[in-house]
Amino acid sequence: KMNWESYHSIEEIYNYLDFVAEANDDVASVEVYGTSSEGRPLKALKIKSPKAKQAIFIEAGIHAREWITPATATYIINQLFHENNTAVRENFDWIIVPSTNPDGYEYSRTTNRLWRKTRSGSRASKIFQETGKMARSVKQKKGRTVASYRKLFECLGVDGNRNWDFHWREGGSSIHSCSETYAGSTAFSEPETKSLSEYILKNTESGKFTAYFAIHSYSQMWLLPWGYTKNTPEDIADLKRLAKIGAEALRSVHGTNFRIGTTPGLLYIASGSSNDWAKGVAGIKYAYTLELRDKGYYGFLLPPKYILPTAEETWNAIKACANELVT
Ligand code: 0X9
Numbered sequence: 190k191m192n193w194e195s196y197h198s199i200e201e202i203y204n205y206l207d208f209v210a211e212a213n214d215d216v217a218s219v220e221v222y223g224t225s226s227e228g229r230p231l232k233a234l235k236i237k238s239p240k241a242k243q244a245i246f247i248e249a250g251i252h253a254r255e256w257i258t259p260a261t262a263t264y265i266i267n268q269l270f271h272e273n274n275t276a277v278r279e280n281f282d283w284i285i286v287p288s289t290n291p292d293g294y295e296y297s298r299t300t301n302r303l304w305r306k307t308r309s310g311s312r313a314s315k316i317f318q319e320t321g322k323m324a325r326s327v328k329q330k331k332g333r334t335v336a337s338y339r340k341l342f343e344c345l346g347v348d349g350n351r352n353w354d355f356h357w358r359e360g361g362s363s364i365h366s367c368s369e370t371y372a373g374s375t376a377f378s379e380p381e382t383k384s385l386s387e388y389i390l391k392n393t394e395s396g397k398f399t400a401y402f403a404i405h406s407y408s409q410m411w412l413l414p415w416g417y418t419k420n421t422p423e424d425i426a427d428l429k430r431l432a433k434i435g436a437e438a439l440r441s442v443h444g445t446n447f448r449i450g451t452t453p454g455l456l457y458i459a460s461g462s463s464n465d466w467a468k469g470v471a472g473i474k475y476a477y478t479l480e481l482r483d484k485g486y487y488g489f490l491l492p493p494k495y496i497l498p499t500a501e502e503t504w505n506a507i508k509a510c511a512n513e514l515v516t
């Protein structure tokens with residue numbers, strides 16, 4: 190089982206997904222849509238509703254240190270199976286991925302709390318450090334020195350929210366592997382983003398997905414596309430209208446205020462994000478990024494006592510959006 194009084198390991202989160210799928214095996218299933226760089230399964234919870242005409246996709250945890258986001262995603266799953274929410278659940282198919290970056294999450298839990306990126310390169314780096322030899326997975330180039338290999342392994346991982354193949358490596362992302370916003374050597378260099386994108390497209394075939402929530406922390410913002418440009422999509426008024434409904438529902442629970450705006454408007458230009466790709470490539474109309482609590486007092490280190498209130502208000506926001514989309 191699960192609780193929302195403390196932050197849980199990826200194993201506990203995955204066990205919870207399995208538990209929910211087993212307890213509701215008529216409608217829910219766990220799908221392993223890929224494998225992380227370090228070999229962990231990438232797991233989604235899928236809910237199939239026979240009469241649903243629309244579907245909602247929710248991803249969390251692409252940034253390792255944003256612990257409140259996997260916790261909120263499991264809470265949303267919990268609520269979807271609460272008897273009070275049967276109607277909203279049955280109006281949609283749902284896919285929820287509580288941790289799209291399990292390697293980074295575990296690294297943040299065990300080694301470096303403020304880790305953000307994936308952990309690609311970590312296996313090869315470990316082999317190199319322990320044996321001085323190159324892993325077979327690393328393409329060896331002629332004339333490379335030991336020092337240049339050491340350099341290669343100095344900085345690991347890629348920003349999963351700069352790695353998507355839509356305006357990849359344009360503004361607000363870095364070509365330097367040590368940067369926190371490193372875009373990767375190619376678009377979709379990371380198994381975590383590549384397989385997630387393929388999984389989304391596979392499920393988008395039916396054209397059912399109308400809403401996409403990329404859940405992040407922190408700063409209490411409801412971010413609208415685009416991230417890669419200051420221009421806005423032509424249907425921005427529709428996106429703003431639904432965002433207002435969501436933010437108002439969110440505020441009504443504990444009084445938490447969310448600002449609504451585009452990423453460049455409220456933060457900075459960011460290209461290669463999942464949010465932009467979901468709208469620009471997968472064609473999901475209502476594609477949002479939510480930045481959960483708080484506004485920086487605790488920042489990423491949000492204490493466990495705030496998990497429940499944060500999850501409650503976020504669920505209420507998503508529920509309000511869902512209800513608005515059906516009626
Ligand atoms: O920079 C990011 O990736 C996100 N902020 S965070 O502090 N969680 O790292 C914001 C991304 C928003 N991007 C789009 N809406 N496209």
Ligand code: ZN
Binds near residue numbers: 252255405406
């Ligand atoms: Zn983030």
